[in-house]
Amino acid sequence: MMKLPSLHHITDQLTHTVKRFPWVVTVAICKAAVLWRHIESAGNEEEVNLMTRLAYPLFLATPLMMAIQLISERKQWRAPFIIGTNLLAFAILTFYFFTLPTEPASGDFYRFMLFMVASHLFVAFAPFLGSGKINGFWQFNKTLFLQSLNATLYAVTLYIGLLIAVKTVEYLFNITYLIKIEGDLFVLIAVVFHTLFFLSKIPPKLVELDEETSYPAGLKIFTQYVLLPLEVVYMVILYAYTFKIIFQWKLPDGGVAYLVMAFSIAGILALLLLHPLREYAKEKWVRLFSKRFYLALLPLIALLFIGIFRRINDYGITENRYIIAVLAVWLAVTTLYFLTSKLADIRWIPVSLSAIALLLAIGPWNIFVVARNSQIRTFEQILTGNKLLDAKGQISGKVSVRSQDYRQLESIIQFFRSRKMTGLEPYFAGLPARKQDTFAHYNQMEQILGDHIINKPSELGINNNYVNYSSRAIIKDSSSVPVQNFNHMKFIQINLTTQVNAAPYALKTSGHGRFIDIYKDEKKVTTLDLASMIRKLKSEYGIYSDQIPQNSLMITYKTSSEDIAIVFSNINRGGDSYYGEAVLLYK
Structure with missing residues (x-):
């Protein structure tokens, strides 16, 4: 008959785990607090960026401080040396935090993931580096592997069970939670519970693993068959x-x-x-x-x-x-x-x-520097091969290029755009200074490049008539518009057959969505032309940007008796057809 662990046993095991890994448990709690704040701060760009910067070093601290504790147990370090080593790790992670930009980009996440791989692999071999048998190393990593799977299974089961309970209470008692309960509960289970459960099963005496000979039958069956x-x-x-x-x-x-x-x-x-x-x-x-x-x-x-x-x-x-x-x-x-x-x-592999x-x-050979320099060289080689560079090394003249070369040039510009990198600017004469909207900056590069290509867009496989604008990546206060002059609001979609009733007004689209006809009491009062907005946006931002200030995505109609505004969250044109999502504001 299976004997369930008593509450006293669970409490003792939890206490032992906290005492054995105090630094790791502290980091797990801090990490959970930061992630909770990150979840609850959705929409506050500055707060989210700060929490992201804090989360990176905290995620790295977990494996690093776990490795330090395991090494100290294996090497029998004294308490002052353990504290000093943890403080050194804390200082390194603090330095890493201050090297992160205020708005972490994809490159920062990439570097963080490399650090995560390095730190987790460090845990795998650190206690057995320079001492211990290969068998002890294997037994230790077997335990880490199986315990990770075990902890994940328990965590997933617990999360699903608690989530069902939370949703049941919400449904039966008509409760509205003031927090984002699903995300917060996930962080509690995935960060705190998972960490504690995982740490609780790590062997207390690593030296004894050298003589361990057990091999799980299930692991053999899974691997062999x-x-x-x-x-x-x-x-x-x-x-x-x-x-x-x-x-x-x-x-x-x-x-x-x-x-x-x-x-x-x-x-x-x-x-x-x-x-x-x-x-x-x-x-x-x-x-x-x-x-x-x-x-x-x-x-x-x-x-x-x-x-x-x-x-x-x-x-x-x-x-x-x-x-x-x-x-x-x-x-x-x-x-x-x-x-x-x-x-x-086999220790060679994780080391x-x-x-x-x-x-x-890190270093001058890091993936970001090497990739950036390689893409710049490729960009220059293609331009040189197509005789598009003058004596100053800037794009000039007008030539016909292969569609493959043109697509690769655009691909390299997209490479720099997506990473918010600089490096291509010297090739573009007359390029305006880089603005906060990096998408517009690189769109201007594409426009300048296109001005020096004599091929027709169709020959290059380009749909030059397609444009797309939105404010979804806009930051700070430029994503808001004043609404004090309006009494009503209605969410609308603009397409080829839009018909909106917002008494006393009605909206209908015509001309493939280009024109918005506004009626009041069944009488047309005006027609708004989206093409004029598109032309203005294209001249300033190119054919695409997701960082358009909200007031640039607003079209209005105002007289002594009428005050109407349509504020787009996104708008796009493909061929002759116009589409968008917007908010209709009216008195």
């Missing part, structure tokens, strides 16, 4: 593709690099999960499969190199391609290491990957 057969299936597919390109005598598609990398990582993971079985007489097939797997990887690694470097040669380096290229080199080195070394140490993740995020 599920993961490995899938690996074989994908290996057959990749080898078939390899034979196909050899037979057709053509280069592989660049995207195959991602497939080979995913297959290789999954295969190495499977071998790591089976590693202890290598020493069992009945499981000699594991050692044999390991050698055969790494041998089978060699042709696929060649395919990986050809695929990724073809992609780089054609389109330049991006962050993703740089990471895949570095991992391709790592995979080649790792494969040769395990094929040639008789005493191959090397952690170092790579850290180095890719």
